[in-house]
Amino acid sequence: MGLLIFPSVWVHMLMFSSLGILCAGDDRRLLPGNPISINQTLTSSDGTFALGFFSPENSTTRRYAGIWYNNLPGRTVVWVANREAPLEGASGVLAVTADGNIALLDGDGTAVWSTNLSGIPTNTSAELLDSGNLVLADAAGDGGGGYLWQSFDNPTDHYLPTMQLRLDLKTGRGQSLVAWRDPQDPSPGRFSLGIDPRSPLQVVLREGSRIRWRGGPWSARQAIGFRDDSGSSMFVEYSAADEEGVSVSYAGTGAFALSRYVLRPTGDLDVLYWNHRASNWSLIGSVPDGPCEIYEPCGPFGYCEFDGPSALCRCLQGFEPKDEKDWAVGNFSGGCVRRLPLALDRTDAFLKSDAMKLPDKFSVSWNVSAGQCEAACLEHRRCTAYAFANLSGGDSVGSRCLLWDGELLDLARRVNTGEDLFVRVAASELGKYFSPNFWSIIFLPKSVFHIYHHHF
Template sequence: MIPLPVFILLSLVCFCESDDRLTLGKPLSTGDKLVSSGGVFALGFFSPKNSTANSYIGIWYNKIPERTYVWVANRDSPITSGSAGKLALTNNSDLVLSDSKGSTLWTTMNNITSRINGTAAILLDSGNLVVRLLNGTYIWQSFNYPTDTILPDMPLALSTNDHLYGRLFAWSGPDDPTTGDYSMGGDSSLDLQVIIWNGTRPYWRRSAWDGALVSALYQSSTGSILSQTIVNRGGSFYLTFTVSDGSPSMRIMLHYTGMFKFLAWNNNSSSWEVFIQQPNLSCDSYAYCGPFGYCDGTETVPKCNCFSGFEPDGVNFSQGCRRKEELVCGGGGFSTLSGMKTPDKFVYVRNRSFDECAEECSRNCSCSAYAYANQKNGSITVEQSRCLIWLDELVDTGKFRDGSGENLYLRLAGSSVDKESSVLKVVLPVMASLLILACIFLVWICKSRGKRRIKEIQNRHTQQHTKNSKSDELDNVELPSICFEDIVTATDNFSVYNMLGKGGFANVYKGMFGGGKEVAIKRLSKGSGQGADEFINEVVLIAKLQHRNLVRLLGYCAHEDEKLLVYEYLPNKSLDAFLFDATKKYVLDWSTRFRVIKGIARGLLYLHQDSRLTIIHRDLKASNVLLDAEMNPKISDFGMARIFLGNEQQTNTIRVVGT
C-alpha cells in the first residue's frame, strides 16, 4: 500500500507532466491549453483580433506579452462561430481536430492502422508539436509542416524531392491566418536556391547555394547571433537557423506583404525588432532590372546597371539590356564579374572541374555565362563541385555591396577578344616550355638578383637619411629570396580566382607552394614609386620584427619590374571585411572585438617601445589588420612605416601618405 503523502506527490508529478501533452482519452477542449515543460510555448484555441467569428488551434510564445503565433493547424478550416473545438489523439496515433458537430477540420494522418500504447502528443520548448511513441520515436512533428514562421532548428527543405517538402505560406493579412498569396521554399526544379512567390510568380530569389555549410551570420541589436546553415540529410538539403546561447526569442517569418523578416524580441521596448529583411533594396525584387541587367548594391543608391558590353534596351530597365555587338558562334571571350548574385534559370552540371565547366559553356553557342564553386563541406555524399551555366538571357542578377557573392564569367562578343584567345592558346604552351628549360638557370641567379634589385629601388626612392642605414641592413636580412617562377606556379599565373584583395598599389593573391603550404603573396603595382617604398620598408622592417600580433613575412622576390612579398596566409582576411560587411560583422561579438583591440594595442606597443627599432606605422586602419583562424589580429602593410632614429621623438614628412 502506497503511503498517502507519496500518493499525493505522484499525483502532482503526473498532473505537471500532462500539462505539455495529450494522451489517448485526454483531449484538449476550447479554453484549455498545453504549455511546454519550460513554459516557452503554449498551444490552444484562439481567435484573431477583429475576427472573433472563427477560431483556430495554434502555437504561440507563452512568456511574451504580445501574442505572437508561430504555427496554425487549421488555418483554412476554422471552427465557426457558435461551435466548440476539440483536439484529440486517436487509437491510430492521429491528432484530430473536430468541432461540436463531429466534423473533422484537421488531422495529422500518420497512417498507423493499429493502436500503439504509450503514444502522446507533446509540445516541446523548441515550439515543435510532436506525436511520439513510447520508445521516443517521432511519427509526426509540426516542424515538418510550417505555416509562416521558421523557429531555430526548424528545417526548411531545399530538396523538393523530399516527401516532407513544404513551403512557408504567409497569412492573408495581419489578423487573418488563412493561406495568403506569398509562399517561400526551395526551387521546384533545382535544389540550390530559395524563392519567394507571389502566387505562381517569383517575387524574390536568393542566389544559388555555393556549398558553404554556414552561409550567413546575423546579429540583432541585443548582440544575439543567428547562424544560417545548410544541412545534408541523406542527400536532401535543408536550411536551418541556430541562435547563440542566452539569446532572446528569435524567429523568421514570411510576412503577409511578401517580406522575409528576421526578428528578435527586445525586452526593453517590449516589441519585436526586425534586424534583417528581404528584399531590402529597391531593385532587389525578382528580375527588376530585366534581362542582362543587374541590381548594383555597390552604388550609394542601389540601381539597375547593364553588364559591360551591353546597353539599355529602351528608356528604362523594364526591357533590360541588349548586347552592343552580337555573339558569333565560336568567337568572343569571357569577362570575370566578382561579388555577383548568380542569375536564375541556370543549368546545373555535376562532376566538372573549373576548366571543364568553362569548356562546357565555351562549346555551347547558346551559353551566355557560367559560374563554378567547390563544395568542400566535409560530406562525402555531397557533390564536390558545382558548375552552373546559363543559356541565352541572364535574369535576376545582382552585385553585393559587401563583396560577398561569387565570380560570374560572362560571355562577350568581339574579334579582338577572339584573336587574343587564339594567340594565347599558341603562345602559352611555348612560354611554358621555355620557362621549364630556363628554370634551373633562374634558380641560380634569383637570390643574388633579388638583393641587388632591392638596393637599386632603395637608391631611387627612399629618403636620404634612411637610405644608408637600410642599405647596410639589407645585407643581413635573414629572409629567403623566392624565385619568380615558383610564385607564378603557386598563384596559377596570378589567377583572378586566387585574388584575395586589391589596393591602390598592390594586389594580394593566395598561393600554394609544394607540400600544400598556403601563403599570401603581395604583388606591388609596376611603375609605382610608392610601391617601391612599400617593398623596401616591408622587407627591411618586418624581417627584424617578431611579435604574435604582427604579420609574418616568409620571403620576397624582385624580378625585373616585379616586386613581391610572401606572407603567412591568414584565412579570415582583414578586419574591415567583418566590420563593414552586413552579414559578417555579427561574428564580432564584444568578447571577440575586445580581444582584437587588445591584440592591436600589443602590436603597437611592441612597435613603439619594445622592438629593437622604434617604428611608427603611419597607415594603421581596419584593412591593414589581418585575422587568423582564431580571430587573433596581426598588423600588416609596413610600406608607409617610419623608423625613429636614436632618441628622435618627432620628424617631418615630405609627402602625404596613407589613406
C-alpha cells in the first residue's frame, strides 16, 4: 500500500490530538475527529482488552498500534495493525479518517497503515469489542448487522475465542496466523497457520511453503473438547463446512474462558489460559509435540504411533519397509511398499486401520453411503484408500467420504480422535495375520494435548 497524504485540516487536528486535546466522545469507540494518540488507549466495555500504542522492549523509537490484555501483568499483544511499517518517532494517531477507514497516521498526517476500503460510508466508527475484535461499522447502521471491517478477519499471530479461521472454497482465500519475526519484532516471520487450500478440511502450519505440521482432516464431529479435572471448565473446538467454505473456531468456559492460541517465532503453536492462582499464562498444550507431530515422520504408507514412553514407526497392514537397512538406523523417509501388487480392479479389498490421523492430500464427496464411498475408490485405479463418516452435531446431516490417490502421507495413530482408514490391498492379504516390526524414533512422554486436539 502506498503512502496516503491527508489534507492539512487533518494535520492540524492531529497536532492538537497529540497534545491531549480530544473532542468529547465515547472512550470505547473511535469516531471521526476523535482519534487516540501515542499515550492514549481505547478499552473494551468489560475492560479485558485495550487498543493503543506500544514499543518492543528493545526499542524506544519504533511504535506499533496494537491490542493487548488490559488488566493483566505485563503486556501480551494479540494483534498489531502496522506490523510491517512501525512509526518512527514520538507522534502519531490512530483515527477514523474522512473516507471512513481506520488509519494510523504519523505526525505529518501520512497514513502508514489503513484498512484501505473503498466505496464505504463516511460516517463510520470503530469499536473494540469484549472479544478483542476491533470492528469498523457504519455509525448509522448498515442494515445487514455486519461489519465493514474487523481485526478478527485480519489476524496476526493470535487466535482468540469466537474468532474464526475460514477458507472460501470459491476464491481459495482465507485467514492465516503469521508469527512474529522474533519476540521483539512483530513483522511477519517464517511461520504461518491456516486452513489448507489444497485439502480444505484441515489446518496446516508452514515454514515458508513447506508444511511443518498438519492437524488432519475434520472428523465427523462438529465439536471436540475436554474438561479440566474439576469438570467446571471446558475447552471446545468447533468446525463447519459447506459448499461455500470451511471454518474453525473455539471457546472456553470457566478457567479456560481467558485463553489464546499464539504462533511463536520458533514455529510452535501454543495454547494457553490465564491461571488466576499463579497469575501467569499456563500452557494447555503445544504443537508440533514430538516426532509423531512433525509432518510425514514415517514416509509413504508408514504411520507413527506412541507406544509407552517411545514413538514408533510402523508400516500399514499389507506393507513392509522399503529399505530395512535405512529403517534399522532410523531413516524412515523411504516409507513402506506393498507386499503384493494390486489387481487394480473390483477384486481388490480393503483392510481397516483404526484410530488413525488420516493422510494428507485427499478429495472429498458429501452425502454418499459407505458402500458408495468404497465403490468410488474401487472404480479408480489410482485410489489407494478411503474414509467414511456420518456427520453429527448441530444442524449438519449427511455424510463425508474422503478418497486418496497414490501414496498415503503423514499418517499417525490417534487413540481418542482418530478415524477408521480403509486401505486398498490385494484380495489375498485378507485374513492374513500381519505383525509389524517396530522401530524406535526417540524417547518421548505422551501429551494429553495432542490426544484431544485434532484441528490444532
